[in-house]
Amino acid sequence: xxxSENADGFEETQLNxxxxxxxxxxxxVDDDGPLxxxxxxxxxxxxxxxxxxxxxxxxxxxxxxxxxxxxxxxSDPLLAPSSFTDFRSIVTKPNTSDNSYIEPxxxxxxxxxxxxxxxxxEINGAEDSSNRSQSPDSLSRSPSSSSSEYFxxxxxxxxxxxxxSNSIVPGGNTYITYQITTRTNLPDFGPSESSVRRRFxxxxxxxxRLAESYRGFCIPPRPDxxxxxxxxxxxxxxxxxxxxxxxxxxxxxxxHPVIRNSDELKVFLQVQGKLPLxxxxxxxxxxxxxxxxxxxxxxxEGGASAVxxxxxxxxxxxxxxxxxxxxxxxxxxxxxxxxxxxxxxxxDKEFLxxxxxxxxxxxxxxxxxQQAESLVKAQQDMGETMGELGLTFIKLxxxxxxxxxxxxxxxxxxxxxxxxxxxxxxxxxxxxxxSQTVKHLDTLHEYxxxxxxxxxxxxxxxxxxxxxxxxxxxxxxxxxxxxxxEAASSKVFGGDKSxxxxxxxxxxxxxxxxxxxxxxxxxxERIKENNRSEVERLDRERRADFMNMxxxxxxxxxxxxxxxxxxxxxxxxETSQYDREKQSS
Amino acid sequence: xxxTEQPRSVSGSMQSPRSPPSQPYLSVSVTDPVKLGNGVQSYxxxxxxxxxNFPEYxxxxxxxIRRYSDFVWxxxxxxxxxxxxxxxxxxxxxxxxxxxxxxxxxxxxxAALDIFVNRIALHPELQQSEDLRTFLQADEETMERFRFQExxxxxxxxxxxxxxxxxxxxxxxxAVLGKEKPVEETTPEYEKLKHYIFELENHLAEAQKHAYRLxxxxxxxxxxxxxxxxxxxxxxxxxxxxxxxxxxxxxxKSELLSIKLQKEAQQVLMNFEEPLKDYVRYxxxxxxxxxxxGTAFRQxxxxxxxxxxxxxxxxxxxxxxxxxxxxxEIEYRETKAESEEATRRFEMIVRRMxxxxxxxxxxxxxxMGVAFHQFAKGQARLANGIADAWRALLPKLESASSV
Numbered sequence: 001x002x003x004s005e006n007a008d009g010f011e012e013t014q015l016n017x018x019x020x021x022x023x024x025x026x027x028x029v030d031d032d033g034p035l036x037x038x039x040x041x042x043x044x045x046x047x048x049x050x051x052x053x054x055x056x057x058x059x060x061x062x063x064x065x066x067x068x069x070x071x072x073x074x075s076d077p078l079l080a081p082s083s084f085t086d087f088r089s090i091v092t093k094p095n096t097s098d099n100s101y102i103e104p105x106x107x108x109x110x111x112x113x114x115x116x117x118x119x120x121x122e123i124n125g126a127e128d129s130s131n132r133s134q135s136p137d138s139l140s141r142s143p144s145s146s147s148s149e150y151f152x153x154x155x156x157x158x159x160x161x162x163x164x165s166n167s168i169v170p171g172g173n174t175y176i177t178y179q180i181t182t183r184t185n186l187p188d189f190g191p192s193e194s195s196v197r198r199r200f201x202x203x204x205x206x207x208x209r210l211a212e213s214y215r216g217f218c219i220p221p222r223p224d225x226x227x228x229x230x231x232x233x234x235x236x237x238x239x240x241x242x243x244x245x246x247x248x249x250x251x252x253x254x255x256h257p258v259i260r261n262s263d264e265l266k267v268f269l270q271v272q273g274k275l276p277l278x279x280x281x282x283x284x285x286x287x288x289x290x291x292x293x294x295x296x297x298x299x300x301e302g303g304a305s306a307v308x309x310x311x312x313x314x315x316x317x318x319x320x321x322x323x324x325x326x327x328x329x330x331x332x333x334x335x336x337x338x339x340x341x342x343x344x345x346x347x348d349k350e351f352l353x354x355x356x357x358x359x360x361x362x363x364x365x366x367x368x369x370q371q372a373e374s375l376v377k378a379q380q381d382m383g384e385t386m387g388e389l390g391l392t393f394i395k396l397x398x399x400x401x402x403x404x405x406x407x408x409x410x411x412x413x414x415x416x417x418x419x420x421x422x423x424x425x426x427x428x429x430x431x432x433x434x435s436q437t438v439k440h441l442d443t444l445h446e447y448x449x450x451x452x453x454x455x456x457x458x459x460x461x462x463x464x465x466x467x468x469x470x471x472x473x474x475x476x477x478x479x480x481x482x483x484x485x486e487a488a489s490s491k492v493f494g495g496d497k498s499x500x501x502x503x504x505x506x507x508x509x510x511x512x513x514x515x516x517x518x519x520x521x522x523x524x525e526r527i528k529e530n531n532r533s534e535v536e537r538l539d540r541e542r543r544a545d546f547m548n549m550x551x552x553x554x555x556x557x558x559x560x561x562x563x564x565x566x567x568x569x570x571x572x573x574e575t576s577q578y579d580r581e582k583q584s585s
Numbered sequence: 586x587x588x589t590e591q592p593r594s595v596s597g598s599m600q601s602p603r604s605p606p607s608q609p610y611l612s613v614s615v616t617d618p619v620k621l622g623n624g625v626q627s628y629x630x631x632x633x634x635x636x637x638n639f640p641e642y643x644x645x646x647x648x649x650i651r652r653y654s655d656f657v658w659x660x661x662x663x664x665x666x667x668x669x670x671x672x673x674x675x676x677x678x679x680x681x682x683x684x685x686x687x688x689x690x691x692x693x694x695x696a697a698l699d700i701f702v703n704r705i706a707l708h709p710e711l712q713q714s715e716d717l718r719t720f721l722q723a724d725e726e727t728m729e730r731f732r733f734q735e736x737x738x739x740x741x742x743x744x745x746x747x748x749x750x751x752x753x754x755x756x757x758x759x760a761v762l763g764k765e766k767p768v769e770e771t772t773p774e775y776e777k778l779k780h781y782i783f784e785l786e787n788h789l790a791e792a793q794k795h796a797y798r799l800x801x802x803x804x805x806x807x808x809x810x811x812x813x814x815x816x817x818x819x820x821x822x823x824x825x826x827x828x829x830x831x832x833x834x835x836x837x838k839s840e841l842l843s844i845k846l847q848k849e850a851q852q853v854l855m856n857f858e859e860p861l862k863d864y865v866r867y868x869x870x871x872x873x874x875x876x877x878x879g880t881a882f883r884q885x886x887x888x889x890x891x892x893x894x895x896x897x898x899x900x901x902x903x904x905x906x907x908x909x910x911x912x913x914e915i916e917y918r919e920t921k922a923e924s925e926e927a928t929r930r931f932e933m934i935v936r937r938m939x940x941x942x943x944x945x946x947x948x949x950x951x952x953m954g955v956a957f958h959q960f961a962k963g964q965a966r967l968a969n970g971i972a973d974a975w976r977a978l979l980p981k982l983e984s985a986s987s988v
Contacts, residue, residue: 061882110903150640168679238604287609322830357823360823361820361823361824363823364816364819364820364823364904365820367816367819367820368813368816368817368819370816370819371809371812371813371816371817372813372816374809374812374813375810375812375813376810377809378802378805378806378808378809378810379804379806381802381806382799382802382803382805382806385795385798385799385802386799386802388795389792389795389796389798389799392788392791392792392795393792395788395791396788396789396792398610399784399785399788402617403777403781403784406942406943406946406947408943408946408947408949408950409946409950411950411954412949412953412954415950415953415954415957416953416957418957419957419961422961458929510832522723522934539825543824543825543827543828544986546588546824546831546832547827547828547829547831547985547986548986550831550832550835550982551979551982551983551986553835554835554975554978554979554982555979557971557972557975558972558975558976558979560967561971561972561975562968562972564964565964565965565968565972568961568962568964568965568968569961569965571957571958571961572958572962572965575954575957575958575961577960578951578954578955578958580955
């Protein structure tokens, strides 16, 4: 899929005519013009695996509206390891209208239903019911969501826009905006349909804000900022990939039971006009602010050295408080080097185990996903070669018929034609099988993204813990200092004015720090709880999704194996006169 | 391969149960490949078993040991002596050392050699060949001697040598006289045949190429199923129940199917790709025959022309009552005899080829029919096996997910 919808539409219409021709040819009409490879495979075989593809889900109707609908990403920037990016690009365009001429075998209905309904929902809109309320990218699970909920986000029509403000360069910055359309009947959302224009930077802001507000949650990771090598990809392709990635991301957000109701998401989806720039976009300016504050903190102007309580609920990293950053860094080092262990260490062990397990799981998902990719490729290759073989025999058939002098040649031509027809049919089935397989095994990919989200949640917990530990050790050192001062000043007869003043200040700092510590502990506990419930939810959903994946995969294999078997059984029947096993020798 | 069976004669005559009392038969089998020799010089030897009631043969059954180069010798001898007949093709000599002794390669070669000999044995003309008798009956030492002599000039009869000489001569004189274009038959039927054969080779080569790729695809799919199965099992080990067990079952099935695919790959190679390759070789053998026919035609034309010239010369000499007349007459008669011989040879080739073409087409239709049938059956069986295997998994998955 080289980007534009026009290309897709064209390709689809092109598919239909030649196929009819093809079938006529195969069914024995001897006229026909030159045979194109395209007739059989629907694509030039040069398109290969690296070419972008489209409409895997558009299984039913080649005349359905051009894809603004489900189009799995060709390369999903969400997935860090680049080897996965070709997973979905492996499948070239399937010949989608085959359903019409193939008699459904025993599993036909079951094969097509889970995804058919999803594609239909694009067209039928609000008719979509119960389980489909979640984005079609996440597979339907056993009904956990309430019935008749509907939340559908679409990202479309990328447009170039000009950045008119503070442009140093004349002709200025251009950037791309995307139209984001939301259809929902959730009560919390205002209008049932809204449409806004957003740029990628706004998405980054959204992601950052969600990360701040929902610490401890498994928040789906946003698409990468990284720009793709311009030699490899055209701008158009990149924009299209990004559009797809954004759509996936937003749909995943809307699938999360807690985040879907967040203000941040609502604002993003519904508030018209340009979103304000966040305070913290610029790393440099953040550092600058922090650097300005630092001397004040170090030279101890009153409470300036204490962590402002409200900031405690945010991680140190990424904030302005350099001093806090240093302290927490020091604390983490001392933790590592076996310094005084804070009381939370027991739970930590359990947490570390869980983390380890998650890591293992992630590894295995990666591995399985890679092998799934190979499997898909192998199925694709099989289909392609089968098709080429069929095509070659069709040419041979034609040749023998044209040049036939003997009847034996005509007989052979007939036999070859039967074989060729079967080969072509089988080839189509392999490709259909494959596009379905991709959809099913895609679940593995999806969960790779979710594993990253889990890592994020765990990181939140670790950093919250670090904050607590830092505050605890700071508290204890402050108290130690206070004790020392008191001891010293009690030795001075009549009071030591300067020391007493210092003690007062110190006690105040201690009180503030104490408060901060309590807040930090509460925050830590809250995040721990978020972790726990999220991981539990994730485990549950993952298991259900994996079960569905396996079922779908297996049903698919059975259905198509049956179809393919029938095709060849027919040929075996047609050539039964050559059966040497039956004849007595 | 063997002639149709008939019931044992009532008189209870002592004949082998397979041989009908009076019909002539010659049946050969190539079996038991054995590796002999050491290192670089090692080779495969085969057991060739002949059963026959042909009177020219030494007995009802004979067993000899032969190697690949013996078969090559036989093919070369037959090509020389039976011009016009499409000599059955031999499997290629494999250059790759590593592959030469793989079990698959050896089996495929054995099967191909078996077909080769049997085609000869069943051919009405070829089966009468003395060289065939030598091949099937001579002891190993004699065979080896024959084999070594084959390549030399020594085996060529004087007449053959003279012909070779004349070929060169005529080529030179053609060039000298400016006759660059060789003389060729141009009848429309023959043109059509040549065109057909050359085109056919292209088509078949392409078909064979794709067939071979298909074999590879089977192997690749098998391998990927194996890897996928393993990966899925590992994933299952990370997950709790019931997902873990489901993954484990899935993985096991996948591994099982991988084996089926490898097996089918081998079947497709032997029963589909190999026959196509054989078809290609056969067509190449026909091309060789076409070349022979071309040579024979040229000789026939040239000798006819030479004869004519000598006749004219003779007449001239007779008119002038030269004393060279006697010599010239002898020359003339000799040339005429050669010319008639060349014409006979050419016409025999034409006659044979016409018969051979019919045979060829019929045989090929039969052989390809068998190949297609086996291929289709194999594919159907494979697909059924796959369907059954996956289907068996479904109830387990259903019950697991309803937990």
